[in-house]
Amino acid sequence: MTAQPTSFSPLARLLHWLMAPLVVAMLFIGIGMVATLSSWHQVLLSIHRPLGIAILVLAVIRLIVRVTRRTPALPSDMPAWQRGLAHGSHWLFYALLLAMPLVGWSMLSAGGYPVQLAGSVYLPPIVPHDVHLYTFLRAAHTYLALLLFATFLMHLGAALFHGLIRRDGVFSSMTTGARAAGQD
């Protein structure tokens, strides 16, 4: 058995930092485009759909990387509730990153909208045109987005807490990959 690593693999770190700005941008694009009446509405919509599918693809790759590679353990002096929250919120992230694009795609399908990626590139509908289903999925897309945003804020706060207050190597295990000596 190999020893437990002290940091995330370079591939896991690359995926994390590639997806983090995309996902945060996606949340702002989504909440902004449904409110605005300006021409930003069309611009943001045309980014939202292909970006969502890109995140879906990246999330699948990331899930595979997560289950096939070992991850560093949390510091042993962390209280149990914090460890539980850390693990729970990470799996919630995976679930939401996979669910959000699929709910969005299904929602457009159920609403009878063409799912245009770019130009004449369309995705096929994945559920039938059914407004009852649409109204459920449309609400789910909003509530899951708010849950994702709340999870992100908590994650950001916790990451900075590890990096600036606890200084226990958890933050650097996802950034430089170097874990400060004597921290375990």
Added chain:
Amino acid sequence: MKRPLPSMMELLRRPGQHLDVLGRLAAIGVVVVGIGGGFAYVSGVLTPHRLTAQRMINTFEANGGVHPGYRRNHAKGVCFAGYFESNGSASDISRAQVFRPGRTPVIGRFAIPGTNPAIADGSTPVRSMALEFRSGNGEQWRTAMNNTPVFVVNSARGFYEQLEASRPDPATGKPDPAKLAAFFAAHPETQPFRNWVKSHPPSTSFANAAYYGINAFRAVDMSGQTHDVRWSVVPQAPYTPVTKQDAARHDFLDSELEDRLSQGPLRWHLILTVAKPGDVTNDATVAWPDDRARIDAGTLVVQRESAQADGDCRDINYDPTVLPDGLKISDDPLLAARSSAYAVSFNRRTHEEAEASGTNAQ
């Protein structure tokens, strides 16, 4: 060496000795709250005076009440089905499949403006036609047209101010004429629309009216060149102005349409009008000169109608920005505003529809 982390109690008891930790905690708080606040700002909840799609639709509801399950504007209407027979003439300026020679199925809707689905047909001179073309390659072209060649305003803000000015006075049930007059005085761009309505009495029928795409669009040809266009449908049935007696019947437009369709299909020519350089594309209140090239792209054939309560058009949001490859939106700011506001209307009415059918099932 790292000092052990002070406990919460220790931080509160002797804050002066832990200024560095408190400062870093505060920095984390600023980052998290700042990003959360930015998100709230973008959503519009922090700025009640900003005109959002939700507030536009709220204003329709404030003016005319909520009629669950119905569109927030152009609520009264009827579905129809038919097809578009393209003659291929528009292929020169647009590569859209719908313009190649052949037939494309169409699900459409005739309607009149207003939030009330039971309003009298004589209440307005405006009639509208919405179309959804479904091409074989899965692409769609949706358009929502009015029987006036120019629109009343050229911005979402103008449209909102018109809504506010035409809110019925609770005492009379009618808009306050002084407020309307003030609105028109402040919006001189409304003049071409008002002149047109004054000089063109409404038609007797949905079937003998021409309908105009309201906004300018861009047609993209095979080589990728774009051409600014507006489109309209011109009826084969001759125009006849409506009489007072006709208009006095509450649902005269619908019953007249039923009679006509029982005698055979109705036809319109689909016309693409091509702009010349310099023609404005970002202002729906300005007509283009009459001498612009007009391409007769083919014939729209309406074969049958059905009540909107369970018709095929009910579950379609006629968002004018749903376009096939070969047609693009122009720089007209109304297009994005229409798309955004129609989506809110669609979301609300489909939600109500689902709730109502849930109740019926119990």
